[in-house]
Amino acid sequence: MSSSQRIPVAAGLLEWARRTAGFDKTLAAKRLAVKEERLSAWESGELQPTINQLRNMAKLYKRPLAVLLLPAPPKEFDALRDFRRTGEPGDLSWSPALHAEYKRALSQREVLLELSELSPASVVSSNDMFRVNREINPEDAGTALRKFMGMDTWKSGTISNPRNALRAAVEAVESHGILVMQTRDVDISEMRGFSISAWPHPVIILNGSDWPRPKLFTLLHEMCHLALNAGGLCDLHESQAQRRSEDKVEHFCNRVAASALMPASRVMNDPVVRATTQWTLEGLLDASQRFGASSEAFLLRLVTLGLARWETYWRLKPQLDAHYARLRREEKEKQKSTPGGPPYFLIKARNLGRKYVESVLDAYHSRAISSYDVVDYLDIKYDQLTKLEEAVTR
Known part of the structure; x- marks a missing residue:
């Protein structure tokens, strides 16, 4: 086949491939080094692309070339409609990087399903799944999640060491046949974590650029999503505005995760908590370490338990954000100065x-x-x- 030969493509198929890869028309045209008008003509069927141009689109959209030659766009799960993201209300746009990681999660789950048939002994499977519904008290659900993951049986000192606590939690989740992955290049402002609540072998994916303590909270949060059979993108922040109906699930999962990580009785009986009347950034950083939580998650827990006021949270949140931003800058500088970076x-x-x-x-x-x-x-x-x-x- 000549590289200059024009290839007929079904109308709407190229537009579907671009949209489901997370590209708007302007960015796609720029990456393909063509004018938007030409891309529009290809997508409408007014102009037929060459085989090389089609290969470039397949590569950019991360689709097999054969998919772009189908007679019509395939009907598939619409992630943009059924998943949420951490953005402004009504913002359902995904970056190409997040689209790629979502597809990778689906692909790896398909591999596990295949291995379950070819080599059952190689794949962890479990019928003992954690289930809750939103009628259950979040405190009780958190206690059940903590028991399900065996957190009270972890070695002494595990929870106070961020990396050890995260590894113990991931191993506990994986022991129940749940696939835990991490992202490669999705910006943390877009996604802290997400889950796919398809059984067997549901998936939890964490943002690899996040810190161990927030990752641990995200993991627990997404376990609640799976327990509700409601996968989605994780938003760990509270909203000052009145919550939308879909945010109620996020709020519930936040409370369950907080209860599992920071049991109410332990927080309320903590000597430092009992003695503190006015929280500072330094006080939060110190107290939160004993519970394996980020300082922000710990402060939100205090608010939920009536041990701090919302005014305190909003007063300290800018300081917390600045603190985390500084730590990320220092970590990046450290990585740059380390030959070779992480293995x-x-x-x-x-x-x-x-x-x-x-x-x-x-x-x-x-x-x-x-x-x-x-x-x-x-x-x-x-x-x-x-x-x-x-x-x-x-």
Whole structure:
């Protein structure tokens, strides 16, 4: 086939591919190095693209070329309608990076479903799932979630160490057949976490650029989403405005997560909490560490329990935001000054999900899948397999 040959494409299909990849027409045309008018003509069917132009679109939209040759746009789950994001009311736009991570989550879940048939022993499955409904008191739901994850059985000192607490929580969630992944390049202002409540093998994805303590809270928050069978994007902030109906689920999940991480009796009986009448940023930073929570989550917990006022929260929130922004700047500067940065394969294992990597590798070693399959499922080259395996066992 000549590279200059024009390829007929069904009307609406290219527009569907662009939209579901998270690109508006201006950005897509810029990335494709064409004028918007030409892109519009391709999408309407007025002008047929060449095979090279079609390949460029397939690459940009992260779709197989064959999909762009279908007779009509496929009918699929509309993420933009059914998922929420942390933006202004009514803002349902997603970045291309978030679209890509959402598709990756769906793809990895499909792999686990396939492995469940080809190599059942390689995949963790559990019928013991955590379930709640919004009629349950959030405090009781939080207690049940804490028990479900075995948080009271964690080694002493685990909860006060951010990284150890997060790892213990992720392992507890994964032990119930839930896929826990992390993002690669989604801005934290857009997404803290999201979940896909499809069974079996539901998915929780955390923002890899977030701090361990907020990640832990997000993980608990998304566990509540799964328990409600209501996956969505995670918004950990409270709104000063009257909540929309969909925000009630977010508020409920926040309260359940807070209850699981910071049990009411422990917070109310804490000596520092009992002795404090006026909270400061320094006081919050110190007290929150003992509960494994971020200072903002801890302050919101105090408000919920009647131990602090909303005025205190809104007074301290700018200081908290500035504190977190400074820590992120310092972390970036530290990474720049560190030769090589974080070990590539450790980050790779974290993003894919350690239990997912272990399942794929076990299926491969059991000869249930081929060498082609294992590199495809893990998105690596074959000669990198050993290094990834070493990283996931650390």
